[in-house]
Amino acid sequence: MADEDKRLEQIILTRLVRLNAKIQGLVTGLAAGLLIFIATNWLVLKGGRQVGPHLSLLGQFFVGYRVTFLGSLIGFAYAFVCGFIVGYSVAWMYNWIADLKEVKN
Amino acid sequence: MDPHTVVVIGAGPAGLTAAYELAKLQRRAIVLEKQDRVGGLARTENYKGFCFDIGGHRFFTKVEEVNQMWRALLGQDFLRRPRLSRIYYNRRFFYYPLRPLNAVIGLGLLRSLLIVLSYVRWQLFPHRREETFEQWVTNRFGKRLFQTFFKTYTEKVWGISCSDLRAEWAAQRIRGLSLKTALLSMFLKPKQTIKTLIEEFHYPRLGPGMMWRAVKDEIERRDCAVRLNCEVAAIRRNGNRIESVVVSNNGHDEIVQGSAFISSMPLGEFLKKLDPPPPPRVIEAAKQLRYRDLIVVCLIVKKPNLFPDNWIYVHDPEVRVGRIQNYKNWSPDMVPDPAKTSLGLEYFCTQGDDLWNTPDADFVELGKREIGRIGVADATDIEDGCVVRVPNAYPVYDTDYRRHLATVREFVDGLENFQTVGRNGLHRYNNQDHAMLTGMLAVRNLVLGEHNDLWSVNTEPDYHEEALVEESAIEEALARVFTKLDRLAFGLSLGAVSGALLFVATLWLVLKGGEVVGPNLRLLNQYFPGYSVSLWGSVIGLVYGFLSGFIGGWLFAFLRNATMFLYMVRAERKAQRGLLRRIFDYL
Ligand SMILES: Cc1cc2nc3c(=O)[nH]c(=O)nc-3n(C[C@H](O)[C@H](O)[C@H](O)COP(=O)(O)OP(=O)(O)OC[C@H]3O[C@@H](n4cnc5c(N)ncnc54)[C@H](O)[C@@H]3O)c2cc1C
Numbered sequence: 083m084a085d086e087d088k089r090l091e092q093i094i095l096t097r098l099v100r101l102n103a104k105i106q107g108l109v110t111g112l113a114a115g116l117l118i119f120i121a122t123n124w125l126v127l128k129g130g131r132q133v134g135p136h137l138s139l140l141g142q143f144f145v146g147y148r149v150t151f152l153g154s155l156i157g158f159a160y161a162f163v164c165g166f167i168v169g170y171s172v173a174w175m176y177n178w179i180a181d182l183k184e185v186k187n
Numbered sequence: 188m189d190p191h192t193v194v195v196i197g198a199g200p201a202g203l204t205a206a207y208e209l210a211k212l213q214r215r216a217i218v219l220e221k222q223d224r225v226g227g228l229a230r231t232e233n234y235k236g237f238c239f240d241i242g243g244h245r246f247f248t249k250v251e252e253v254n255q256m257w258r259a260l261l262g263q264d265f266l267r268r269p270r271l272s273r274i275y276y277n278r279r280f281f282y283y284p285l286r287p288l289n290a291v292i293g294l295g296l297l298r299s300l301l302i303v304l305s306y307v308r309w310q311l312f313p314h315r316r317e318e319t320f321e322q323w324v325t326n327r328f329g330k331r332l333f334q335t336f337f338k339t340y341t342e343k344v345w346g347i348s349c350s351d352l353r354a355e356w357a358a359q360r361i362r363g364l365s366l367k368t369a370l371l372s373m374f375l376k377p378k379q380t381i382k383t384l385i386e387e388f389h390y391p392r393l394g395p396g397m398m399w400r401a402v403k404d405e406i407e408r409r410d411c412a413v414r415l416n417c418e419v420a421a422i423r424r425n426g427n428r429i430e431s432v433v434v435s436n437n438g439h440d441e442i443v444q445g446s447a448f449i450s451s452m453p454l455g456e457f458l459k460k461l462d463p464p465p466p467p468r469v470i471e472a473a474k475q476l477r478y479r480d481l482i483v484v485c486l487i488v489k490k491p492n493l494f495p496d497n498w499i500y501v502h503d504p505e506v507r508v509g510r511i512q513n514y515k516n517w518s519p520d521m522v523p524d525p526a527k528t529s530l531g532l533e534y535f536c537t538q539g540d541d542l543w544n545t546p547d548a549d550f551v552e553l554g555k556r557e558i559g560r561i562g563v564a565d566a567t568d569i570e571d572g573c574v575v576r577v578p579n580a581y582p583v584y585d586t587d588y589r590r591h592l593a594t595v596r597e598f599v600d601g602l603e604n605f606q607t608v609g610r611n612g613l614h615r616y617n618n619q620d621h622a623m624l625t626g627m628l629a630v631r632n633l634v635l636g637e638h639n640d641l642w643s644v645n646t647e648p649d650y651h652e653e654a655l656v657e658e659s660a661i662e663e664a665l666a667r668v669f670t671k672l673d674r675l676a677f678g679l680s681l682g683a684v685s686g687a688l689l690f691v692a693t694l695w696l697v698l699k700g701g702e703v704v705g706p707n708l709r710l711l712n713q714y715f716p717g718y719s720v721s722l723w724g725s726v727i728g729l730v731y732g733f734l735s736g737f738i739g740g741w742l743f744a745f746l747r748n749a750t751m752f753l754y755m756v757r758a759e760r761k762a763q764r765g766l767l768r769r770i771f772d773y774l
Pocket of ligand 1: 196197198199200201202219220221222225226227228229241242243244245246247417418419420451452453456481580581608609610611612617618619620622
């Protein structure tokens with residue numbers, strides 16, 4: 083039992099955590115997508131003379147995006163894809179560097 | 188005498204289990220026991236038909252082989268009993284393990300408040316060094332709780348002040364607490380199984396001696412021998428081999444030869460009896476291994492019921508008794524007459540001190556007086572009593588015992604055909620199950636040529652907590668959750684992705700062109716001086732994006748690791764406190 087405990091302690095103290103790139107990508111993508119979706123619809127529901135003048139600037143990057151309900155769906159798709167790429171890349175690169183470090187040690 | 192016989196010294200749980208295993212392997216074994224009955228510290232004494240346990244022996248174990256053996260041997264006579272134990276302090280009873288509401292009611296609001304304040308004070312300003320038991324407990328519970336619920340009983344058991352008792356003792360008592368258990372306890376609520384383990388235990392219908400008598404019968408049925416009233420007076424060796432033992436039986440000396448030897452007698456006594464003796468430094472080290480002794484005053488009371496507990500811890504400093512056992516509540520058959528009750532009053536002492544030297548008759552009187560004073564029975568209702576003296580009940584873990592034990596061990600391990608087993612044979616605070624396990628492993632070493640390390644068979648005070656754990660899968664999961672996030676790797680990867688993102692975003696706007704290129708993204712230069720939405724700006728953006736991503740990622744990983752570490756420390760502390768609350772269960 084004591085050995086088992088030492089092993090766990092050693093793992094915790096010396097080993098590096100690995101990230102699941104797919105999950106990280108999915109989570110970041112979903113979070114980004116939802117953020118845009120909610121933010122867009124919030125402005126749509128609030129209404130007013132000029133709806134979301136700043137958020138609509140996203141259209142510069144996300145071609146076809148506008149601050150409308152349809153735009154929120156388009157924004158969701160764009161943000162999901164970008165978020166996925168970002169999350170996946172960070173995790174993949176992190177794992178790669180962590181592997182290199184552990185092999186070196 | 189068959190020279191291939193394995194000679195086993197001591198018919199306690201360890202020795203009997205070893206002989207039982209030998210018998211199962213169809214080896215000749217002979218057990219030599221100096222007393223007139225089997226069981227050792229786990230024997231059952233009988234006085235006028237009343238059965239008295241030495242203390243109270245709960246049967247519980249994590250060792251499956253032991254569990255199976257117990258069940259197979261006793262069948263229906265292996266009872267499952269409910270547990271109730273309380274602390275007597277300041278003329279009041281408190282549930283043990285402590286229950287907060289009950290403690291508050293018993294102590295009163297003011298005292299409880301002071302305890303809470305003292306707890307907070309010691310959490311904020313703990314002792315910097317935890318050298319003594321007092322400091323160790325105070326840092327975890329506060330001084331007042333220590334004084335109320337830990338000090339007096341611990342001092343009764345060990346006979347020294349808590350400020351002289353090393354912190355290591357407490358740390359060792361709960362050392363079986365695994366990090367795994369501690370972490371798990373933060374996630375999981377205790378399961379019913381654990382609750383049951385704490386609230387119930389197994390017990391032979393006629394006390395622990397019943398178990399050991401059954402083992403004796405089984406050994407004899409398989410043509411091996413258990414000889415009572417046979418004290419091993421000398422152990423003869425030739426170099427590193429033991430050849431025979433000299434047995435003293437009612438004044439007659441007899442030589443018993445064997446091919447291998449297993450001893451469960453106290454280590455020091457074993458070395459003293461070796462002929463020729465071991466080197467003086469080994470003898471000297473063995474002399475330093477100390478024990479705490481016990482006296483049990485057995486009283487018969489003319490009352491059918493006294494109190495519902497199996498036992499009561501007596502913390503009150505006004506009386507010298509340390510624990511009171513109510514045997515009828517362990518098993519109704521411990522008492523031959525249902526109209527009566529039998530109690531066992533445990534006095535912790537050291538051979539030669541005033542308690543040890545008190546004559547039996549005076550001891551019974553002392554017992555009667557103290558029982559009356561505590562109020563669990565009327566002194567006039569006590570119709571009879573006897574005294575059982577138990578030398579070497581507790582191996583003492585003092586400051587230097589490890590060093591002395593190492594010296595002794597080095598010598599003993601050099602004996603080729605010999606294994607020392609059990610509680611006092613290993614000077615280890617083993618319960619029955621672990622004593623038995625050492626007996627089993629010793630046989631495997633001698634007969635099957637295995638190399639099991641008996642010294643590492645541990646006392647594990649965390650049986651209850653461990654019931655939580657579904658071993659490797661959980662360990663794996665915990666390792667995954669709690670391992671470190673590498674700061675550099677996370678910083679670099681987040682930096683690289685942020686840099687790339689800003690680079691691409693800038694370039695995209697530049698390529699799109701227009702009258703005013705990227706007026707909004709350009710605002711970033713408020714934070715990134717020199718940045719612009721241009722070809723060159725995208726390169727600068729890449730650098731800035733990388734740097735800020737790196738710092739952000741590094742900081743995130745650092746904070747995540749630090750929080751995780753604090754969380755783990757907290758989890759371990761909390762679990763330690765949980766175990767410490769039940770520390771008296773391990774005495
Ligand atoms: C107060 C108290 C309460 C306890 N409570 C529990 C409990 O609740 N649950 C639990 O599982 N365990 C409990 N234990 C522990 C349990 O009693 C021991 O773990 C167990 O008895 C150890 O077995 P053993 O064979 O190693 O040693 P012992 O029981 O000490 O047996 C050693 C035997 O060797 C014999 N012997 C010694 N010298 C010689 C010699 N020279 N020649 C021949 N024979 C010799 C002795 O007479 C004895 O019979 C308790 C112990 C005490 C003292």
